[in-house]
Amino acid sequence: MATTKRTVEVALSTTGLDSRGRPQRVPLVTDQSGNLVPVTASPALEPELEGDHMLINIGPQHPATHGVLRLVLELDGETVVRCIPHIGYLHCGFEKIGEYRQYNQIIPWTDREDYLNSPGNNVAFALGAERLFGIEITERCKVLRVMAMELSRLISHCVWLGTFCIDIGAFTPFLWIFQQRERVYTMLESWIGARLTTSLTRVGGMAADIPDGWTDDLENFVRTFPKVLAECDAMLTKNAIWVGRTVGLGAMSSAEAVNYGLSGPMLRASGVAYDVRKDFPYLDYETYDFDIAVGQAGDVYDRYLVRLEEMRQSIRILEQALKRLPDGPVNVDDHRVILPPKSKATSDMESMIHHFKQVMEGPRPPVGEAYVAVESPKGEKGYYMVSDGTSKPVRWRIRPPSFVNLAAIPKMVEGHLLSDVIAINASIDIVMGEIDR
Amino acid sequence: MSATFIPIVAGHAEGVDAAAPVTPKNVPHHGGPANPSAQALMEKFGSAVHRVDVVWGETTVIVERARVNEIVRWLHDEPSQQYDFCADVTAVEFRDLELPIEVVWHLRSLPYRRFLRLKALIPKGQPLAVPSVWDIHKSVDWMERECYDMFGITFTGHPDLRRILMWEQYKEGFPLRKDFPLRGRFSRSEQLRQALSQNPEAKYSMQELSIADAFEDLPRDMRQRLSAGEKVGE
Amino acid sequence: MGLSPRPETSRVTVDPQSQESWVTTRLDFLVNWGRANSLWPMPFGTACCAIEFMASAASKFDLARFGMERMSFSPRQADVLICAGRVPFKLAPVIRRIWQQMPQPKWCISMGACASSGGMFDNYAVVQGIDTIIPVDVYVPGCPPRPEGLMYGIMMLQEKVKKERMADTSLRNEMEPDPNSQLYISPRLIDELSEPFGNSINQTRSGL
Numbered sequence: 051m052a053t054t055k056r057t058v059e060v061a062l063s064t065t066g067l068d069s070r071g072r073p074q075r076v077p078l079v080t081d082q083s084g085n086l087v088p089v090t091a092s093p094a095l096e097p098e099l100e101g102d103h104m105l106i107n108i109g110p111q112h113p114a115t116h117g118v119l120r121l122v123l124e125l126d127g128e129t130v131v132r133c134i135p136h137i138g139y140l141h142c143g144f145e146k147i148g149e150y151r152q153y154n155q156i157i158p159w160t161d162r163e164d165y166l167n168s169p170g171n172n173v174a175f176a177l178g179a180e181r182l183f184g185i186e187i188t189e190r191c192k193v194l195r196v197m198a199m200e201l202s203r204l205i206s207h208c209v210w211l212g213t214f215c216i217d218i219g220a221f222t223p224f225l226w227i228f229q230q231r232e233r234v235y236t237m238l239e240s241w242i243g244a245r246l247t248t249s250l251t252r253v254g255g256m257a258a259d260i261p262d263g264w265t266d267d268l269e270n271f272v273r274t275f276p277k278v279l280a281e282c283d284a285m286l287t288k289n290a291i292w293v294g295r296t297v298g299l300g301a302m303s304s305a306e307a308v309n310y311g312l313s314g315p316m317l318r319a320s321g322v323a324y325d326v327r328k329d330f331p332y333l334d335y336e337t338y339d340f341d342i343a344v345g346q347a348g349d350v351y352d353r354y355l356v357r358l359e360e361m362r363q364s365i366r367i368l369e370q371a372l373k374r375l376p377d378g379p380v381n382v383d384d385h386r387v388i389l390p391p392k393s394k395a396t397s398d399m400e401s402m403i404h405h406f407k408q409v410m411e412g413p414r415p416p417v418g419e420a421y422v423a424v425e426s427p428k429g430e431k432g433y434y435m436v437s438d439g440t441s442k443p444v445r446w447r448i449r450p451p452s453f454v455n456l457a458a459i460p461k462m463v464e465g466h467l468l469s470d471v472i473a474i475n476a477s478i479d480i481v482m483g484e485i486d487r
Numbered sequence: 488m489s490a491t492f493i494p495i496v497a498g499h500a501e502g503v504d505a506a507a508p509v510t511p512k513n514v515p516h517h518g519g520p521a522n523p524s525a526q527a528l529m530e531k532f533g534s535a536v537h538r539v540d541v542v543w544g545e546t547t548v549i550v551e552r553a554r555v556n557e558i559v560r561w562l563h564d565e566p567s568q569q570y571d572f573c574a575d576v577t578a579v580e581f582r583d584l585e586l587p588i589e590v591v592w593h594l595r596s597l598p599y600r601r602f603l604r605l606k607a608l609i610p611k612g613q614p615l616a617v618p619s620v621w622d623i624h625k626s627v628d629w630m631e632r633e634c635y636d637m638f639g640i641t642f643t644g645h646p647d648l649r650r651i652l653m654w655e656q657y658k659e660g661f662p663l664r665k666d667f668p669l670r671g672r673f674s675r676s677e678q679l680r681q682a683l684s685q686n687p688e689a690k691y692s693m694q695e696l697s698i699a700d701a702f703e704d705l706p707r708d709m710r711q712r713l714s715a716g717e718k719v720g721e
Numbered sequence: 722m723g724l725s726p727r728p729e730t731s732r733v734t735v736d737p738q739s740q741e742s743w744v745t746t747r748l749d750f751l752v753n754w755g756r757a758n759s760l761w762p763m764p765f766g767t768a769c770c771a772i773e774f775m776a777s778a779a780s781k782f783d784l785a786r787f788g789m790e791r792m793s794f795s796p797r798q799a800d801v802l803i804c805a806g807r808v809p810f811k812l813a814p815v816i817r818r819i820w821q822q823m824p825q826p827k828w829c830i831s832m833g834a835c836a837s838s839g840g841m842f843d844n845y846a847v848v849q850g851i852d853t854i855i856p857v858d859v860y861v862p863g864c865p866p867r868p869e870g871l872m873y874g875i876m877m878l879q880e881k882v883k884k885e886r887m888a889d890t891s892l893r894n895e896m897e898p899d900p901n902s903q904l905y906i907s908p909r910l911i912d913e914l915s916e917p918f919g920n921s922i923n924q925t926r927s928g929l
Contacts, residue, residue, distance in 0.1 A: 110815055111765060113794040118767050118812060138652035139812045140767055143846040145637070146662055150669055158841065165769035181543050184516055209772065212779075228779035235776075246769055246865055304495050308571050308597065311626020322495045322597070324572075329497040329600055331510045344494040416516060418542045421593055421604065423574070432593070436579050445579045449593070457629040483768050486652060486809075653846075654811055662845055671845030675915040676908030678845075679853055682810035683817060683903035 103131060106468065110139045114217050114472045117482030119456075121471070128467050133460040137453075140486040148446030152412035153179045153253050156446060161247035163448060164484035166209050168248045169238065170202040170426050176251035177332055178422035178433035182415040183387060185254050190378045192333050194260065196371045197268070198250055199333070199424070200364040204275070205234045206427035207361050210479045211282065214354070217476040218295050223282045230278050237267050253413065254388045255381030265372055272368050279361055287355070296351040300462035300474035307348060310458040313451050314429025315356045316478065320348030326425040338367050350477040357479075360427075387413045412441030421449075428452045428479055450484045500569060500598035508600060514544040522546035524568055524596070524603050532558060537608075545604055552607040555592075556618035556644070559605070562594060563623050570594040570603060573624035576631055578638045580665050590617050590640060609640070619644035637663040656685070749886050756800070756826065757879040759788040763799030763823065765816060767806030770833040770865040774805045777868035787875055796822040801878065802855075805865075807835035808848045817903075820855040825893045828858045828882070830874055833865050839915065840864060849915030853906065856896055 109120035118139035124132040144163055148156050160171040173195045180187060187195075208231045212224035235245040241260050242248045250257055286292045302312065307320035317324055325342045327335040343359030345352030381388045389408055390401035415437045423432040429451030436445040455478050463471045498508075518541055525539045525546050535551040535558065550558050562570040575593040587608040594603045607617050619642035620627055631642040632651040639661040642648060650657065658681065659672045671678055762784075766774055778784045778792070793799040796819045808816055820829070831851055834840035837860045839849035851857060858881060861874035885892055898905040 110812065111819060113792075117771070118815075138650075138654070139809065139815070140807070141652040141809050141811060141846050142807055142842050143662060143844040146667075146669060147842070147844050162769050162841075165772055181514065184514070184543070186513060209775075212775075225780045228776065229781060232776065232779075232781045245867065246773060309625050311573055311624065321492070322497075324495075324497045324597055329508060329597070330602065331508055334510050336507055336509050346492050418516060419545075419547075420543045421545060421575070421602075430574060432575060434575065434577065434591070434593070438581060438583070440582075444581055445577075447575070447577045449575045453629060453633075454626055457626070659845065667845070669844050670917075674908075674912050675849060675853075676904065676911040678810055679813065679848065679911060680902045680904055680908070682813045682848075683854070683898075685814055 108471075110136075115475065116213060116480050119475070119480065119482060119485075121459075121475070123463075123468065123471065125468060128469075130463050130466055130468060130471060133463045133471070135456065135459055137456070137482075138486050140482045142483075142487065144487040145446055145448065148443060150442065152441045153182075153415070153443070154412070156443075157251060158247065158249050161249055162483060163487060164426065164428070164431070164450070164452075164481050165246060166206040166481055167202045167426050167428070168246060169198040169250045170206075170424065171431070172249060172251040173199050173333075174422065174424040174426070174431055175433055176253055177424065178420055178435050179253045179415070181420040181422050182418060182435055182437055183253060183413065184416070185382055185384060185387065187254065187382055188379050189376050191255055191380050191382075193371050193375045194256055194380065195251065196333050196335070196338070197368060197375075198248075200367050200371070201234055201238070203364050203427045204361055205231050206479075207357050207364075208234075210357060210427070214473075214476045215286070217472050218292065220286070220289075220292070223285060226278055226282060230275055233271055233275075237264065237271065240264060240267070252381070252388070254384055259380045265375065268368065269372060272365055272372065276362065276365055279358070283358060287358075293351065295470075295473055296354060296477075297349060298347075299350040299466060299470050300477065301347055301349040302458065302462065303348060306461070310461065311454040312429070312458060313454065314425065314427065315343075315353055315360060316429060316455050318343060319345035319352040319356045321346055326423050326430050330423060332422070332424060338370050340366050350473050353477045414439060414441045423449065426451060428481065428484070429455060448484070448487055450487065452478065452480045453485045456480050456485055495597075497597040498600040500596075503599055511544055517542060519544055522601055522603050524548075524562065524570075524601060527565075527568065528558065528562075531561065545602060547604040547606055549606045549608060552590075552609065552617055554618075555590075555605070555607050556620055556623070559592065559594070559620045560623050562596075562603070568596060569598045570596045570601070572597050573620065573626050576620075576627050576634055578634050578640055578663075580638065580663070582665060584665065585611065587611060588615065588638070588640070590634070592620070614641075615639055616641040616643055618642070621645050637661055639664065654685070746886075750883075752887065753883045753885055757882040760800045760828070760875075760878070760882070761791050761793040761798065762789050762801045762803045763793050763796050763819070765802055765804045765806075765819060767804075767808065767812065768835070770805035770836070773865040773868060774803065774832065774871065777871050782868040782872070784872075784875075787872070787879070789875070796820075797824065799823055800827060802827065802829045803832055804829065804836045804851050805832040807833075807840065807842055808851050808854070809846045810848055811846075813848055813854050816851065817854050817898075825895070826885075828878055829855060830859045830861060830871075830878060831857045832861045832871060832874070833863060835864070837862065843917055853904075853911050853914060 104125045106123045106125055107120070108123065109115040110118040115121070120136040120139065122134040122136065123130050144159055147159065157172055157175055160175045161168040164171055208227045212227045215221065215223040238248055239245050241264060242250050242258055302310070302320045304321040307317050308322060312320070313324070321344060323342045323344045328342060340363045343356040343363065345356050385404040390404055394401040395405040396402070417437060417439045419434070419436040421432055421434040423430050430449065431451050432449030434445070434447035434449065435443045438444045459475065459478065462474050466474065521539060521541050525548050528548055529536045529539065532550070532554065535554045536548060537551065538549040540547040562568045572595040573592065574595050577591050579589040579591060587610040590607045590609065592605040594605060595601070609615055609617070615638070617640060619631055621631065621644060629651060631645050632648060634640050635642060635648050636650045636652050649655065653662070660667055673681070764771065764774055776782060784790060802820060802823060804816065831837045835842060835847065836851050839847050841864070843849070848854065859874045859878045861870055863870050896905050902908070904911065
């Protein structure tokens with residue numbers, strides 16, 4: 051029986067890599083005004099072939115839409131001509147319900163609004179409410195809140211990395227990174243008792259101080275997490291498939307990105323080093339030593355690199371926070387907002403009155419308004435609260451970063467292929483709970 | 488290529504204090520240093536600027552409703568202001584129903600590291616309409632649609648002002664208005680009946696159907712309803 | 722309220738015609754054993770619970786131990802609809818359509834407080850329990866449930882599957898909603914089920 055032998059040559063260097071195996075970048079050109087802009091992907095439109103444009107509906111129940119986003123795409127062959135997003139499938143009336151709750155009662159809702167970043171939202175809301183009450187929090191509380199924010203940035207980016215890998219077709223990093231996420235969950239659980247919906251803060255302090263030995267866990271985590279991150283980095287960053295599926299997609303120039311209101315890693319990938327932590331600091335972020343990761347081309351690959359670098363910077367901030375964690379009280383000594391200890395409430399008349407008034411009526415801020423923005427993993431997250439002197443806000447507005455970022459998707463996917471829509475959508479890091487609220 | 492790359496850093500405008508910004512401490516309730524842009528606005532627009540407040544360290548400028556677009560454009564284009572980042576558009580209705588509805592713009596100037604809150608008041612009884620700033624800031628596209636969806640405020644000049652969070656045929660009104668009850672106007676079974684009796688096939692807008700040339704393929708009753716002018720879609 | 726009167730005589734009736742033979746019960750055992758240990762879930766993840774569902778499917782908790790490693794994102798190849806997260810009214814026709822697309826035999830797990838009862842979202846936008854839209858087999862409480870809680874719910878569903886009998890044809894009946902209102906339970910019952918309860922009655926006032 052005759053057999054034939056075939057030799058197949060596998061092209062190891064794909065279009066995304068240069069001869070040394072390093073990722074090629076999108077070439078930049080200068081426009082009329084002399085700014086550097088990335089070359090826009092040429093819309094490979096065929097000159098008027100037979101056939102009509104096609105309508106493709108993705109979602110609202112689709113594994114690659116990260117929730118219940120719905121995209122209606124007009125396709126010419128495989129090229130996207132127009133994209134019409136539909137949102138609102140997860141509209142749960144957060145802002146309405148906030149008008150019916152006292153300030154401390156709203157905190158559980160902030161958990162569930164951007165549910166990948168619950169501790170960060172708790173801190174952001176507490177900061178806004180404290181501005182409205184005119185409260186200065188204690189030093190220990192500040193450092194604990196920085197730890198909570200950076201941990202939540204880490205776990206949010208972990209979910210982003212895992213789901214982004216699955217969308218592009220890599221399953222392994224998802225398993226690796228979710229193991230690390232479980233470690234953060236375990237730490238949060240020992241701190242506050244919940245894994246996902248933490249309700250970590252109160253107006254004027256925290257729900258609980260960290261338990262004994264918690265900083266050892268965090269030190270251990272801070273020491274070991276970069277190794278896993280380096281593994282993911284080694285697996286993905288120079289991977290030919292990864293590079294080929296991400297480079298040059300959905301590029302936004304820096305001027306466009308600012309005009310479209312992008313924030314967070316989306317904006318920084320486009321070359322604008324705007325970070326709320328640096329430019330409008332809160333929680334004494336200006337005293338921490340960390341860098342802002344900035345991309346050049348504003349494409350999907352740069353967003354990936356920026357988020358990866360942000361995770362390393364978060365680890366740096368956590369290291370510094372661990373070193374400086376001071377002793378002292380966590381909650382402010384203010385009877386307007388902080389409940390007196392139970393033993394005093396049952397023995398001391400004045401404390402009992404404070405306790406009663408806080409529980410029955412709730413703390414009342416003076417008439418005023420405050421917009422407090424923090425750097426959430428998705429971008430600039432703002433809480434705008436208006437008080438008319440009662441214990442419930444007149445208006446509780448959430449400025450959702452991924453809502454504004456997602457609004458730019460019709461601009462980003464135009465001219466790209468259908469399969470690239472998935473990668474671009476995943477690179478925005480959307481959370482439907484925050485978008486629809 | 489990387490040698491020529493310079494990222495745009497906030498606070499790069501000339502004359503900005505070179506020291507890095509710090510966390511605000513002990514912010515007073517009223518008063519404190521106002522944003523210099525407020526003074527510039529008063530000089531430039533005079534009577535169109537009604538009032539300047541500084542509340543909790545944030546400067547609020549209440550401006551005339553009809554000239555919002557003009558003012559935002561000046562703030563965006565003027566080299567000494569450069570408010571290039573529109574963070575938020577929203578509205579506030581107070582529990583005291585005599586008070587006007589406020590439409591609020593939160594603007595940031597990245598080159599100068601400034602934050603400014605613009606407000607336009609709509610007294611009760613007047614039509615809920617303000618000029619859109621979509622032609623200046625593309626970021627407000629969905630935020631203005633959301634504001635229309637939740638409050639019923641029309642942004643004149645917005646190219647595509649449709650409901651965004653609730654569906655197009657939502658009959659109960661504008662949820663964030665104070666006269667809207669927390670649990671909605673209808674009973675739960677009626678709400679569920681209205682939601683479920685939508686035809687799931689009728690989820691495409693006329694624009695989308697015209698893309699697909701799918702009009703002829705629709706069931707006859709849907710075609711009739713569409714040609715009768717019924718709004719389909721969400 | 723009150724106790725119903727105790728029946729005066731208790732009587733056990735035996736109908737020999739309805740007894741099934743040894744062969745069918747053994748066959749039931751075999752089929753149910755196979756079904757219970759290879760349930761393919763259709764994750765209908767909307768909100769926070771979907772993140773805990775992802776955690777259950779990931780390395781530490783490993784849903785594959787229950788024969789569930791094959792996530793079926795198409796309802797046509799799925800056995801269990803796991804509704805993880807809150808369901809607003811805008812999503813109600815979608816989940817109804819997905820349920821109708823699933824072939825028999827099919828089951829439904831309502832994961833979390835919001836899917837089961839509306840949870841903390843007692844407002845104008847959220848369906849007060851998906852059991853007003855589709856039939857539910859197992860409710861998993863929690864906000865969100867821990868992965869262990871979801872697994873307990875899955876094991877309860879497996880127990881339920883193992884007790885099914887092929888002779889009982891009513892199990893496989895498709896639920897037909899009323900053609901006019903598209904509701905399958907009476908409006909009065911829906912209103913009654915989704916009444917505010919507990920503390921939420923007192924929290925309808927804004928401002929104080």
